[in-house]
Amino acid sequence: MRLNMNYEIYIEESSPVRVLSNVIDEIYQKEEYTIVSKWNGAIPEDIMMKILIYGYMNDSFSSRKIEQLCKRDIHFMWLLDGFGAPDHSTISRFRQKMGEQIERVFYAVVKYLLNMKEISGENLFIDGTKIEANANRYTFVWKKAVSKNEQKLRTKLPEILDEIKYAYGVRSPENTGVSDMISTLSSLMIKFGIKRVYGKGHHKSVYQKALEKLEEYAEKMALYEHYNSLFDGRNSFSKTDTDATFMRMKDDHMRNGQLKPGYNIQSAVEGEYIVGLDVSSERSDVNTLIPFLSKLNSLELFVLKNIICDAGYESEENYLYLRSHNMTSYIKPVNYEQSKKRNFRTKYGRPENMEYHEMGDIFVCKAGRILWRVGTKHEKSKTGFVSEKALYRCESCEGCPHKQNCTKAKGNKTLSVSHRFKELRAESLENITTEFGRQLRMNRSIQAEGVFGVLKQDYGFRRFLCRGKNNIRTEFLLLGLAYNIKKLFAKISENRLGISLFELKTA
Structure with missing residues (x-):
């Protein structure tokens, strides 16, 4: 047969x-x-x-x-x-x-x-996850350590040059650099017929010792300059995969919170499909939202309308970007879960628990004392965004019965408030507490977080095979394509085509 x-x-x-x-x-x-x-x-x-x-x-x-x-x-x-x-x-x-x-x-x-009318771009659920890079966990380079060692090396240079100039009889201008001094020493060795020797049984001349010291210095400085060019706004990278940043992973195999080299993968989901992917070296999600949305807007596939994210994406800069691009914010505030607890109201030092009077631009605390406006400060974020914050100081905290639950400062209570951020947060809070907003938040948990659950748990994709951001992007886009095709087949089999949102269940 x-x-x-x-x-x-x-x-x-x-x-x-x-x-x-x-x-x-x-x-x-x-x-x-x-x-x-x-x-x-x-x-x-x-x-x-x-x-x-x-x-x-x-x-x-x-x-x-x-x-x-x-x-x-x-x-x-x-x-x-x-x-x-x-x-x-x-x-x-x-x-x-x-x-x-x-x-x-x-x-x-x-x-x-x-x-196929399976997606529309109307409701975009955005989430991120960290996936380990194909890199050695112990070949790390930290920016702080590099800066510290580079500074130490620079302070030693004048001593090394002075020692060579006066101890070895080398005369040169005051502002002589390392490369010039190396050339001078090499020329003197040739002039005096001194050869470089290596190995046991050979005694190095004073000129060779000085020359090797300078060459070691130049080699280290070149290495530090190379490292600084690779950081690109990051605080660390791996020598095995220089595009990978050391991050804290949830599924740590050693159970000790060890930092491991990885990438922050951002995905936009709608109708249970992945409609956008991006690979970032940022450790936190907050600085990835604007570049990701800008990329999706540049594709002009659909008009973005509702953006649903968790608290990790909340910032004044992100709120303003969504407003300026006519997108509705459904970002959960960072203090949303805390605000639902009973002891939240007993934290009297929080601006949410104080009365604000716009007429006099003052806050009134739990004890009825006034916090007067004393100035303004500006804070610059990592992305260059400048936030303006108003400063308030209490008239007197002496003898206040609520001071223990208000401030740990020895003097009077000082408050820093961004009124613009406060307004934007209140607007987003109002959006997520509506019935439609609760439905969107529920769908974000199911769809956006569900994507990474399937890819990591069901597919077993927990570590990249390739190295370098471009190869990583190719690898994950292929994974996203596979996910979308399987999801389309599942929805066809289950007769669920055209359904993009799960209904909100009520008790």
């Missing part, structure tokens, strides 16, 4: 591999979405794309594992459409050649879902 080589009869009509094939075929029929990756392999580009995405759909991220599946799995054989199975180096080379062009395929699938 011989196996029938017509694989078509072995593939079920309702199969995720057919959904994948139909979506990619429709995308590649449109010239504007064809990837220009200079691919000249024996297998057509669209077929390579299919087997790569289908490998990620089957939790197979390694090129060697995908090669094995192409030889053994009937679904991969059907996708190959008569072509021979590619080897792992061909698959890996294709993934590397895609580069930034993989984004065109990802957002082409997003547009495909948009045409």
Whole structure:
């Protein structure tokens, strides 16, 4: 008996591999979405794309594992459409050649879902997660340590140069640099016929010792300058993967809060699909929102309307950006959970628990004492945003019965308040407490956090295989494509097409 080589009869009509094939075929029929990756392999580009995405759909991220599946799995054989199975180096080379062009395929699938009315861009649920980089956990470089050592080295330079000038008889101008002094010492050694010696049994001349000391100094300074060019606003990086930043991961294998090199992955979800992805080296989410939304706006796929985030994205700068771009903020305030506790009202030093009188620009505390306006200060964030804060000081805290629950200061209570931020926070709080706002917050927990739960737990994707931000972006975009195709198949199977929000359940 011989196996029938017509694989078509072995593939079920309702199969995720057919959904994948139909979506990619429709995308590649449109010239504007064809990837220009200079691919000249024996297998057509669209077929390579299919087997790569289908490998990620089957939790197979390694090129060697995908090669094995192409030889053994009937679904991969059907996708190959008569072509021979590619080897792992061909698959890996294709993934590397895609580069930034993989984004065109990802957002082409997003547009495909948009045409199906599966998404609209109206309600965007944004969340972030940290995924460990393919880097050594102990090859860290800290900015503070580099600055400290560099400063120490710079202070030693005048002593080294003075020692060489006067102890070894080298005369040079006052502002002689390290490179000039190295050239001078090298010339003197040639002039006096002194050769450099190495190893045991050889005595180095005073000129060679001075020259090696200066060369060591120049080598260290060049290393520190190289490190400073790699920080790029960060406080740390890994020598194994210089784009990775040391972050605190939730799923720490050592259970001791160890910092590990990783990337902050930002995703925008709507209708249970990933409609936007970005890779950031920022440790906190607050500085990633504006670049992420700016990128989505530049694509012009849809008009962003409602932005739903957790408390990690709250800042005055983010609030103002959303308002200036006609987006409605559904960001949960940082103090929202605390404000629901009973002891929140007993913290009398908080501005929320004081009466503010706009007429006199004063605060009145629990004891009825006035906090007068005493000045203004400006705070500059990491991104360069300047926030204006008003300063208030109590007329007298002496003998106040509530001072213990108000301030730890020995003198009078001082309060710092940004009225603009207070207004923006109140507006966002009002939005999230409406019935529609509660529905959106519930859907954010299900959809945005659910995406990372599936990718990390179900797919088992907890550590990147590639290195470098560009390769990391390619890897995660492929993972996002696999997730969207599987989600589309699931919604078709469950007859849930067109449903973008889960209903709010009431007791």
